[in-house]
Structures are given as C-alpha cells and as structure tokens.
Amino acid sequence: MSSLRTLDLNVVADLVDFIRGGGYVLDFSDSTFSEFFANELDVDIDDARYADRGGSKGKRLRRFLELVDDGTALKTLQALWEIRQDFLLRTGRADPVINAEARYLAILNRLGGSPAAASPQEQPKAAFDFAKMEMLKQELLDLTALAPQRRGYAFETYLQKLFTAYNLKPREPFRNTGEQIDGSFVMGEQTYLLEAKWQQLPTGQADLLIFEGKLMSKAAWARGLFVSYNGFTPEGLHAFGSGKRTICMSGEDMWEMLNRRLPFDHVIDRKQRRAAETGIPFVGVRDLF
Template identity: 60%
Template sequence: MLDFSDPSFAEFFATELDVDIDDPIYAEHGGSKGKRLRCFLQKVDDATAVRTLQALWDHRAQYLAQTGQPDPVPNAEGRYLSLMAKLSGQAASGGEPPRPASDWRLLTELREQLVQIASLQPHERGYAFEAFLKRSFDMAGLTAREPFRNIGEQIDGSFLLGDETYLLEAKWHSLPTGVADLHVFHGKLEQKAAWARGLFVSYNGFTTEGLAAFGPGKRLICMDGRDIYDALERQIPLKAVLERKVRRAAETGQPFITVRDLFGQQTAGGYG
C-alpha cells in the first residue's frame, strides 16, 4: 500500500476520512492494509468510496512525484478515472448500474469503430464520424444532441459539460485544419449566447501555423483523432478529457493541448 506503514495507514484514514480503519469490522478478510481497504470499500456507500479513492490517488501522486518514480501501473490514470466515473454515476443515481462509458468492452468497440471509419469512402466519413461522436458523448453522459441547422449555418451537434453548453464542429479532412475553419466556427459561437462554448474536432489535427494565427483566449477547445484514440486506448473517460482540456485552456489560453500532454506521454499503437 504505497509508502504506508500500519500506523501511518491508520493515521491517514483518521485524518483524511475520519475513519478508524483498524476497527475489526474491516478485518473480516484479513488484517493486511490491502485487505482492510478492500473490505472498507465493500462496506461503504459509493460517495464515501469516491472520497476515499480520491484521497488515496492524491497521496499516490504526491508520493510518486516526491520519489521521482515512474508510474508502475499501465493506464493507471485512465483506469482510476474510469472507476471514479462508475462510482460517481452510481452515487448520483442511488446505486443504479454504472453508465456504459467506462465499460472497457464498449471503449474497445468505439476504438475499433474509429479505425474503421478511416476505410470508408470520403463522402461517407463525415456522417459516420458525426454519428461516432454522438454515440461517444452519449456514452459519456454528456447529453449529446444530433446535428441541427440554423438559418444559413450547419451545427454538427451540441452537448453539456458541467453547466456549460458546447456546440460541436467535426471535420474529417485529408489535411490538418487551418486557421480559416477555426475562425469560421468561432464566428458561429460569437453569434450565439454569451455562455455558449465550442469543441472543434478535426480527425487529422490542426496546422501549427493555424493554431498560432488563431491565437489564445477564444471560446473553444480542440481535439483531434489521436486524442480520441489515445483516450479510448488508455480508458480515460471522454468527460475527463474534456474537463482537463477546458481547465488547461483556461490556464494557458491555448485551445489545443493533446491528451498525451494532458495525461502523460504513454504511447499507443494502432492509430494512423
């Protein structure tokens, strides 16, 4: 259990969670720290389990940073976020089955679907990509809406992230997206309510020159095909990816920061 001794383990639970982890009720399956933790998590409600895992994850991250050790667990953060998404969904719904967004089988199915879209004819890809994104957002619990048309313009969809409404622009071009398309989409946002935000998804990414010319401080964030594939490969929930992109954009002013930069440089094969 990380760097915990028996006394420090008990102190951590008492200080962080106001729990006596040495209580015999948590030693039904054995007295080791791991067995007591598993027993505790089996007995408590989902909201308490979420608080516990969050506190342990924060301690773990601090421990790894202080020791300079690489993370020994493959996909550790993605697996942690998937588990938290399940538990948070259960806690919010009173213990109902978790949303399918964190089911690794469905994530694998989505990843394969993304790869298969690349083999379609050009005129079919755009519609298939929009349908793929709609399904991905629905599975992530983001209340996605299908493409709709206002007078003189096409919007590829919308979704809710927290309390914010995001309009979606999805492009599957053979070349990276440049500044012109970014400006066009941002112009659509500026004609909407002041609280409207945007997500621009370009399967083949964005030109460096286009992002530089577009500049910081805009009302949209960007995602490319590699981002989506990496998130699915590493079991990182889409909602967690978007939330981190939004936060980093607020901190840096940059609309596009990759999943690899947000969650670490772990490589993933099969995309391209």
C-alpha cells in the same frame, strides 16, 4: 454499501500495493495509515468491522471500500490518488502500473465522479464498458475506408455514438438561421457545441475562427469542441490565439484515448481545465495524461 465490483477492488489493490507489495497501501506505516483515515475522512480504520477479513492495511482498505457508500469511497480514492501521485513525483519513479490513470478514472466514473455528473444526488453512472470502447475503436478504423464525402457525415454520427456512451445527452446536427452546427452535448452544467471535420489537410485558422464566431453568438456558458481528425496547423493555432471558448481534439487524440481506455468525459474535462489555465485551445492527450 458501495457499488464497487470485485474487479474494481482488484484494480485499487494494484494501484496501492506497488511500493511495498501485497497487503500494504502505498508507503503508509500502521500509524500513518490510521492518521490518514482519521484526518481525511474522520474514520477509525482500526475498527474491528474493517478487519473481519484480515488485518493488513490492504485488506482493511478493501473491506472499508466495500462497506461505505459511493460518495465516501470516491473521496477515499481521490485522496489516495493524490498521495500516490505525490510519491511518484517525489521519488522520480515512472508509474509501474500499466494504464494506471485510465483504470483509476474508470472507477471514479462508476462511483459518480465523472465530470458529466450533474449533481451528487444522481445515481452513480456505470463505469464505461471497455468492450464497447473496443467496438468504438474498430468503428473509427472502419471510417478510414469510406469515401471522403461519406466519411464526413459518418464521422459526425460516430461522435454522437461516443457522446451517448458517456451519457452526455448528445443532440444531432441542427441548423440555425444561416449556420450549421454539427451537434452538441452536455457535460456537467456546460453545453458544448460540436464542429467535426475529417478532411485531407489539417485545419487552419479560418475554420477555427468561423466556429468561434458561432459560439460568440450563443449564450455565455456555451463552449465549443472542434474535432479535426487530421489535426490542426501550428500556424493556424497560433493565429487563432488564446482565451477562446473553443477546445480542440485531433484524430491522434482519439486514438490515444481509445488505446489507453481513457474516459472521454475526463479527457474533455482535462482539456478544458488546461485551456482555462493557459489559454491554449489544443493540448494533446499524450501531454495531458
């Protein structure tokens, strides 16, 4: 049986019943609902075992998700999400479900669909604890009251705590010959080196080039995350150019992520994918989700 909780199944219901109401699944008719399960999952959703708690499409989906393994539940929800997004795009409707994508991504994490999962054989990781996310929001706010020198070091420690919350195996700041690295973390099969700055002015080209230079001296699979609380200058980003190993994150990104309860690992995955597709090192969270 899947590791989905009642709370998760209630979220799924919210995500799929907004078109036709409770008991329905998106805009499926009885026949297209059966076809979806047959074609996408090779499953007979009309089997009596999925209707032992009610025969509506919504109740059969809920029972199916309860009975199957995490991998099958994950595949099902990903397919349903694609159909949901296609419906919203085709109809031009705004998403009526508050914070829909963040809630969906949290369920994926619970099922082992986090970008940080190293292999399908690992035990599924728990969805992120939203109470802990609220604590992280408060701790980030508390950093603003610190003196500038203390704040820089505290910011590095804060980021380590954030990485730990997502099981990203963080390493504390370390020094190689002639250079300082503010830390690292592992996501999937990629190692990310960290540069963290909390300074009065936005980060410009010079600091970005220095960090990129550090990356270029490392293994080819090493990536970089440059977190600048006060963001980056447009001129610096333009001069820095495209096609680099570094992706960038601002303080505004962090607040947007925490306020919307977007899982950090999915944010980094989305930033990395956009950078790979466009070559642009910094795209804000508001434009990605």
